[in-house]
Amino acid sequence: MTMNSDTLPNLQETVPVHAMAIDKVGIRGVKYPIKVLQKDGQIQHSIANVSVYVDCNEESKGINMSRLPIIMNENIDTPYSMGSMKEILEVLRDKLGSTNSYLKVAFPYFVTKIAPVSKIPSVFEVPVEFVGKLKDGKFTFDMTVKVMGTSCCPCSKMMAATGTLPDGRPVGRGAHNQRSIGTVTLRINPDHSDTIWIEELVTLIDNNYSAPIYNVLKRPDEKYVTEQMYGEPDGNNHSGAKFSEDVVRDIYMDLKPYKENGLVLACAVISDHEESIHQHNCTSVIADDEFAY
Amino acid sequence: MTMNSDTLPNLQETVPVHAMAIDKVGIRGVKYPIKVLQKDGQIQHSIANVSVYVDCNEESKGINMSRLPIIMNENIDTPYSMGSMKEILEVLRDKLGSTNSYLKVAFPYFVTKIAPVSKIPSVFEVPVEFVGKLKDGKFTFDMTVKVMGTSCCPCSKMMAATGTLPDGRPVGRGAHNQRSIGTVTLRINPDHSDTIWIEELVTLIDNNYSAPIYNVLKRPDEKYVTEQMYGEPDGNNHSGAKFSEDVVRDIYMDLKPYKENGLVLACAVISDHEESIHQHNCTSVIADDEFAY
Amino acid sequence: MTMNSDTLPNLQETVPVHAMAIDKVGIRGVKYPIKVLQKDGQIQHSIANVSVYVDCNEESKGINMSRLPIIMNENIDTPYSMGSMKEILEVLRDKLGSTNSYLKVAFPYFVTKIAPVSKIPSVFEVPVEFVGKLKDGKFTFDMTVKVMGTSCCPCSKMMAATGTLPDGRPVGRGAHNQRSIGTVTLRINPDHSDTIWIEELVTLIDNNYSAPIYNVLKRPDEKYVTEQMYGEPDGNNHSGAKFSEDVVRDIYMDLKPYKENGLVLACAVISDHEESIHQHNCTSVIADDEFAY
């Protein structure tokens, strides 16, 4: 007897013991090589942690699970974007005979940063997440970007200040500062003519920390960022000593134009400061209702 | 000059640059020793990963962050439960002068399991999460319990079957099976006279896997669970070969009495199967609207 | 005053308080995009977690740390291999003015596997680690490959057996099986004319599990691997029901030819079985003295 799909029983198509629909059935916790479109039009290679689901109706014991990794394999060469995510979600829904589909790809993305004085370039990792959903025919797309920046505590700076320079800027015995992670999630309007790139969000978040982080700094650069983080925020409250509360408010303000022009439908902003003087992180969250948790 | 809190500037009480309320400000990513009340009335020692937040109003640059770890330290000897979480949330809100407060404690909890044949006892780890929120005066409490169980694939079993025993039960050349994690989240009604214990949820989840997992099994026990997972589910669809789709439906069914009597206001059920024949997990999710994501 | 490296103080070149050499000083915990040479001559893009160190002599307070990420950035387009690792280690040693250098790149590598019956291809992730050291002029290179396979317990199978097929093969009520990770570390002889590819090690490890793992299996494939893992090992003790003890012995045996011809100088073999009936993994280790720990 030859083994083929026609002669083997198809258990998942039988009726379930309890007639109950299941919101999500699928695969998760697996890595795939992916491609992502850069702002400059080039393709970036990355490796994604993937979750992909469809719903299961109340008349089926299960879904045809193997079709999910087959579809993921068929898209190894597809550059991931809002547009291609929607197309994959439609294929998932149609090939699985389901009503809804869900796809998350979480991957490291690299941008090049230029050191502020020496101008030496270096790569910088940005964890990114694309989440697409097709629910009752409606497509939603959320992009999350995590950017590491430096935060310098203005309270610590003020308490350790000892005097001022001739131009009025304070000097003193330091201020605690630390790695911080700025996380921005945007629900993007798929019907809008504009788009927002990962690269833009990196710049927007960098502007709102005490100083951006670079992976190559020569001594003149190190002097520059040390003084930048210790400094006074500018008129837009960009750079200089800031609380986590300041950072989330300021990032949220900088996102407003994208919301006002209709490109961004909702957003959430988190700033997580890995306090250099504590074991706990100090964290602030502003989230629109769509992302409240 | 002596340093004390009266003479040092209090920067977080000044007005922010952008008058905007912040949903959550607090600390996270830190461990505390905690105590938890067991079903048998004994106290269990554990170690929790803690997140604790309050909201920040639009008139304050920041919150008085140090009060959060002070309150956590003051509760080192408090047994954590729905009731004590509510009291801590009220203290947090009042001491911080905020409107809302949020507390999450995630900790390993141990139950003792008895091997099915040899009756040898052994400890078994259950990751548990308590999330309490006090929002606009309303208290909500969610409990999440993760129980590892064995799932055996009924499709694999059927395809590899070679015949039947005299009593009609199939025999064959095996079936793939694997570790699986059953996750149940319950929103519990704080005004209900009943309660539900971690121990009860462990039993409820254990019943719905192909076989429960034990950390000590002698050979007669191993024979027992091998045959139990390969077997046929009983009238309640408990134990035996099951898909992840079966497991979530069956756990959800077993939770219904708790919802019908009003103790459980909403729930979410996840079954995550670490497939022995794939790198991906096969996962099913049924979630009431309160936990949809 | 313009800021440049000439006018800024160079603290790390001053003498340390305690004149003591330091074995390793460098950077770790950072990701870089990398390229890796495949067996078929193609270049594979990956993303590496990188650690890079040099020693610090007793006369210097510190090393010139920024040169390490500069060198890593300069090698973004270098395909990583034993040969290129040696060249980078020499550059590190020379540019830092040190005696020794150390470089570890740990990255996911993808191979394509073909389903056994349907012949459908799918990608499969293999975590790989290259560790190169240049110590007192001597270069060593270690490659570690981790391959996920299925292990099926022969004791569980034997106890649940109920009879035999006409050809003598046992049938019964299943056997517990689970994901397992086979880890092989090889110290490779840099002066040998032969080489060993990641792809070869994947096949070698796959052969020694109860069945290989594939990320796309149709039903005829699933029947095939179910029966393969339950089956009896062949003359080389390849595939079929096996203990973790069997797996490490058999992998070690299959590595012997590489040691006997001088390509592999030493090796370590680990098989870690994520028991489907326990919370603990069952693990076996055979390690030559160079890797004992």
Place this chain on the structure above:
Amino acid sequence: MTMNSDTLPNLQETVPVHAMAIDKVGIRGVKYPIKVLQKDGQIQHSIANVSVYVDCNEESKGINMSRLPIIMNENIDTPYSMGSMKEILEVLRDKLGSTNSYLKVAFPYFVTKIAPVSKIPSVFEVPVEFVGKLKDGKFTFDMTVKVMGTSCCPCSKMMAATGTLPDGRPVGRGAHNQRSIGTVTLRINPDHSDTIWIEELVTLIDNNYSAPIYNVLKRPDEKYVTEQMYGEPDGNNHSGAKFSEDVVRDIYMDLKPYKENGLVLACAVISDHEESIHQHNCTSVIADDEFAY
């Protein structure tokens, strides 16, 4: 037929296909509640991640694996220490009929720290690892303690300095600082009359960072640690602005008395700085030959 251990086959006692001894066979990746003796004589409850192994001789297909978790369960109430670890290792070796045994328990340990000015106490987590080995009759015991401290960069401080106070201490526009992890591993002489407590190592490591970390700091405390980390190291090179190179040298120096009196047979010191201006950590390692890697 009743199922008992006498009538079921004992496959692991049969001869292996390849007559080859296995260095380590056992269980790992599982949590157990444990007790640990504090310096003050009290018992601390913790939760350990456990690995436990014995060797397998060349005549046995496998070991009697279930005895390992049985022995771990029997020691739930044993306070873990060098002495009790030795006793457990002897039980493991004897009950498994092996030559060698190995036990690792990795657990969070809590100490209480007192804020420097306000004197408010707070708990502080210290990851600890005990590794005991019984090899060819010889017992070795290694203790690893990881303490989080603040490091402040002296190069950054010097470059951003703007002048000096009347007493000569520099002031300026800050200095980058960050969380750092000091890891000390000690091989302890089991035949020595002295002992070294976790609490002592926490103090020794705290002394060698720019400032210790506390989980509750009021504003006067925050001013204190800000100035402490920015300050000048004392005569023992304790506290103040320091490189990771300084930290490992200074910790190693402070460990010398323990080595000279014979209590500590060997040690390794790592300082891992989570740079606030980079994505990579800056790390230094001094390791005696026993711990070189």
